[in-house]
Amino acid sequence: MNDVPKAIEAAWKIESTRIIAAIARVTHDIGIAEELAQDALVTALELWPKEGIPENPGAWLMTAAKRRAIDSFRRGRMLELKHGEITRELEFQQQRLGEAMDQALDQVIDDDVLRLIFTACHPVLAVEGRVALTLRVACGLTTTEIARSFLVPEKTMGQRIFRAKKTLSDAHVPFETPRGDALRKRVESVLSVVYLIFNEGYTATSGEEWMRATLCTEAIRLGRMLAKLLPEEAEVYGLLALMELQASRTAARRGKDGEAVLLPDQDRSLWNHAQIQRGMAALDRAQKLGGGVNSYTLQAAIAACHAQANTAAETDWGRVVLLYDALLQVIPSPIVALNRAVAVGMAHGPAAGLQALDAIAAEPALANYHLLPSVRGDLLVKLERYAEAREELQRALAMTDNVREQALLSKKLEQATFLN
Secondary structure, X not given: OOHHHHHHHHHHHHHXXXXXXXXXXXXXXXXXXXXXXXXXXXXXXXXXXXHOOOOOHHHHHHHHHHHHHHHHHHOOHHHHHHHHHHXXXXXXXXXXXXXXXXXXXXXXXXXXXXXXXXXXXXXXXXXHHHHHHHHHHHOOOOHHHHHHHOOOOHHHHHHHHHHHHHHHHHOOOOOOOOXXXXXXXXXXXXXXXXXXXXXXXXXXXXXXXXXXXXXXXXXXXXXXXXXXXXXXXXXXXXXXXXXXXHHOOHHHOEOOOOOEOOHHHOOHHHOOXXXXXXXXXXXXXXXXXXXXXXXXXXXXXXXXXXXXXXXXXXXXXXXHHHHHHHHHHHOOOHHHHHHHHHHHHHHHOHHHHHHHHHOOOOOHHHOOOOHHHHHHHHHHHHOOOHHHHHHHXXXXXXXXXXXXXXXXXXXHHHHHHHHO
């Protein structure tokens, strides 16, 4: 029976999104849908240790959730909360409500999951609310797991999720997939949330870990789900390609003690080549769909340049610079310009890189961004201007809250002192 908790956890991880989505389609309320799905989970925790693990755990949970939903409708609890919407949705007389609910929930289709993701990422929510709610209802992470990933108290994260669900309910946000121009705008919102989740996992903002691999995994899972649900959206494949290619380096990005290992120093034999192939296939799909000049696709193309090189020196840095030039036309961002300066330094030498970097140094968005002085310090070291390099590295060290990044910068600072 020790396997029971693991079986419940695995089934919930796989099926929770579809269960919540199916119920939310009828109730038009993510909070109520999640509560009913959680009731099914509690039932499993009570019964499976006694009765054994069912042959199809996912189907069992779905059936249990349906029964809970039907019972709630019959008690009138849902009718009191959503009388008008439910009667319009089901179009059945009250005496057949249980039968109608059962039939509606049997029609679980992928569109339900898509609606759930789009609702969780609705612009009416603050970005932090979108991220938290997406991880909660679309990825099935617990409040504890999400709080741990973002290094905030569980109570704080619980309140954030509660407020997000309440905001959606109070705003009467429809549980639907938008169409036309509205879809285009919302796809951008959804993709930005997914990429925020991935980036926080790829390089943690703060804390003692260089990466939070769980967040990367969940973001890629969402990306794959979106690619399945929106097969003609080029930017979905562009983002998926970018995440797959970057995540392929995970095993090489940390040393044996968890220390950060930067791209030029990574053992590329540790890169996940199956994941690289998936990323390249997604990139090809994005380009064939006409998304070659879209932001995520261009970033994925840059990642592909690294993936195709056996060493950092063999990277086609000239092409990387050109891709960054194209990306700047799409996203005129100081962060993109900073990354371009790094590529310029690799392609044309540290003096050229420093010149490109100094051209954007006064950008307000970079004022407290630790990678600006960090990159400048690296370039100054290559130019043997060690005293200036130390000043920049010390500035960078004071700006970051990530312990692993602090250790990396301290090591660079020590080396710059030794070289002087």
